[in-house]
Amino acid sequence: MEALKTLLPQIFYVLIFPGFLFCFIFGLFLSGIDRKMVARMQRRIGPPIMQPFYDFFKLVGKDHIIPRKASKKVFLLAPIFGLISIVIIALFIPIFGFTFQNNTADIIVILYLITIPALSLVVGGSSSGSPFASIGISREMVTMLSYELPLVMIFLAIGRKAGAAINGNVTFSLADISKYQSMSGIMISKWALIPAAIAFLLIIPAEVGTVPFDVAEAETEICEGPLVEYSGLYLGIYKLTQAVKMFIMGSLFVALFFGGSGFSNIYLNIILMIVAVIITIVLSVSFVRSVLGRLKVEQTLKFFWTVPTALSAISLILVYLKF
């Protein structure tokens, strides 16, 4: 009975909030808001906000075809692993001081879990045996390489800043970072970390896979790249993964830079987080998407290894000089 008492809240957290159901609903909702904002900025009317839900349910109902050349098991297992890992991250991110797993929140685990969906895209595309997919996965690997470098530096800078106040050295734990923010003000108010925040906003479009960095899934050039042979339920799972990733990156930004304790009521905290995530995604994804075109893959690499790297390197140096 005791075990059931502790188990029941955990099941609730996993399945409903912030586990599967909340991630799916909010992720697809964010994706719909993004499309609507882009359309309005381009003076169109655009699809209704619930359009991604309709897309997903349509895809689930369709038949799926597996090409003769594909290796079936890897082809079918790859999307599921991507989805699982991205949902697991949602359990780790603190919502204004309230984490669901108190001592299992760690930045390096999150860093690796974020690369798993990109990896599942690569392996799924590779196993489908199509030449379009092979070009797509090559570009996807180079894109992944390019945004990992500034992302690592941002995490290290934040870890050093929070750790220097808490235990004299660095920390890797998200719980410590949110404790630091509730003690001494939100992270973005420190001068040394503003370049890091700007760099993180530049990385979000690349992680999510949207213009100007979506060369891996370029619809006009290589027919969706790694996803060209997917159809039916599995294509729906990939689109769902992309939507949930938008939510994860937004809430990671909010937790790292605007975190702390917020209000003390948990329902108000949740609403605050939802609003903050929507604002972040609109700012970094929709504004950029409606204006710019698509970069080539070597331009992507060159961009990421100059501008965001320089910004986060400045941040890291300033943090080490104790600003």
Add this chain to the structure above:
Amino acid sequence: MTSYFSNLPIIAILAPFLGAFLVGLMGGRKKLLNVQRSIAIATTFTSFLSLIYLIKPVILDKYIVAYWMGNWKPESQWAIGIGLEVDAFSLFTALIIAAACFLSAIYSFKYMEEDNGLDKYYVLFQLLSASMIGFVLTGDVFNMYVMLEIMTFAAIALTSFRNHLYKSVEAGFKYIVIGSLGSSFILLGTILLYSQLHTLNLAQMAALLHGNYTPVSILALAFMLTGYAVKAFMVPCHTWPVDAHMAAPSSISMLLSGIMSKTGVYALVRILYMIYQSTGRPEMEFLIIFWGTITMLVGITMAVVQTDFKRLLAFSSVSQIGYIMVGFGVGLSVNKGVAVVGTMGALFHMLNHATFKSLLFLCAGAVLHQTGTTDLNKLGGLSKKMPYTTAFFIIGTLSISGIPPFNGFVSKWLIYQASFEAGYAPVTIIALMASVLTLASLIKVIQSVFFGQLKEEYKDVKEVPLFMRIPMMVLSAICIIVGVVPNFVSKYLIEPAAFSIYNIGNYIDVMFEKGYAAKMFKETVSIPSMDYTLAGYWNPLSWLILFMILLIALILFFSFGYKSSNNKVIDDLINTRYETFTGGEKEDYNHLGENDMFWGMRQDFGRYFRFIKGAHSGVVNDYVLWVVAACAIVTIYLFTLM
């Protein structure tokens, strides 16, 4: 001291030597081949078993086993015989070696079927295993050199075993020139140390050299560091293994790449931590960390542009050794808590690297055995014919890049944490980038070899026989199990080994008598505390939740998709419903191989890649010059700072 387990180390060393001589006596008659194979398997199993029996006294009871050969006990506190001394670190390394030799013996049962001269193969194989185990179990510096030379000979002869291929002979020659250069440096260092201390016993050297360095001993340290760096392939002495691992038969490549490097690392740890006692010296820490970082970078840069399967795996071995050296470098730091984490990360990575690198080489051997080539530009689409090999290779790839449920993640996490807390933030960044580049180079191999389109000439390739699959299965199982329950492995294997690295006093005392170390040191040797937390990984509740999530996912998978509607109408060639989409054009052979991958990156960094690739020119004299230059730089560095 005369209980049953003091004889076990010598049994572990002698069993394969005896087996080698027996097999050599039997000669080359075909009828006796199966007898020879079973002798090889039996002797490696014997040494593995005797090392397992040693686990209980050494690790569980924390007892150090010492054995003086020929019963030449020390006279009046001076060592005059050769002593074998087994503490937890030696046992840890020896277990890895013995297990790998045993698995390789099983693999070469079927792999070496078409070669002739197999009795010589088994003689050399057993000499290799016996000398590797002897290297880590001995407590005498010159004995280490002799075992090292036996190991080098056996490895060179096995590299050029298939001497009807030109690459084996060329690789063997380069190996012997650079390898014997390294051994000569080690001998020089040993001689110079002997001239200062007049003893050859490790424990006594540690006691006598405590802290008071003379210029001759610093020169000896420089020579020995360079010599063992050649054995443990650190840049710039890394040029011999990439040829040797490519040309050797795969059951030997696995031993050379995964295991022999560990003996070099073992010797470096013994020299730095025990003889020279440089824990707490920032200049040594900086040297080892800097050396490890360069190794990581150069290794993985070369791996991205290779066109041969096994050469790529050898370069990625070089970069993983860089990780281990960074871990041990952090272990020399002044801050005791961080140092312990660094050492434990490095030890864990030794175990993990042996496992997944052996698995990758065995898969490469399976591909070579069935298709006859390892050129990435010629292979393609083998996953439908060899499904087991594909699955094992994917498990190996995920382990080496450090994806969470597999074992690479735990050790790499410890190394990142240790290097960041020790204050070397650029090293953490470079380590993470090297991890992503490792993933990229192995994805390139998977796409070129296993997925994609099958060539006409490989249409009737079959899966490898069962005997070759058994070692691969065992290694994958170890990868997954160590990744899921790292605490178990860490408590029983890693912590006692790390404890014994720092606890020099006990090592010395066992050789002579209690109190000898304190007398020599005139102070007590402090042992840092071993508590740490793998924060965020081991929490039973979170594992239960993960299990539930996986269960839900598998239910989704099996109910929706697996029994798909694709089981009918496969052979209908007119119906293009199940072909891949090519936009309406005719589908010829359009496999994207090695040359077309990562084109963007190779374009951007073209000058950098061309520079490093051109530097590996293939001429022996250049490689020797690099080793000598490394020795010169290390000597100048040590003399200016100590």
Add this chain to the structure above:
Amino acid sequence: MLLNYIGSFLIIILGLYITIVKKNLIKIVIGMSLMDSGINLLLISIGFRQGGTAPIFMSDLKPGAFFVDPVPQALTLTSIVIGACVTALALSLVIKIKAHYGSIDADKVRRLNG
């Protein structure tokens, strides 16, 4: 005694020079063997004691006789054997290289590069 040490280091450096500069494979093997000889000379000279005699047990030996150090002499025997083995193995590999490549010039034996 100083002469021995200087001589042995000169021989070692000469052996290294040959291995670095000369292109003929047999000359490289000669250089390796020369380096081994230099190390052996160094090893023997370390064990020398002024006024000592050879460390061999003879029948009419009095206790308290003054030997030179016997340990380096044992080490030198081992090292000479190892040097001979290395030379033999290297030369057999050179024969095989000549059979495959047709020449023993180090600039032509470089098909494994990059």
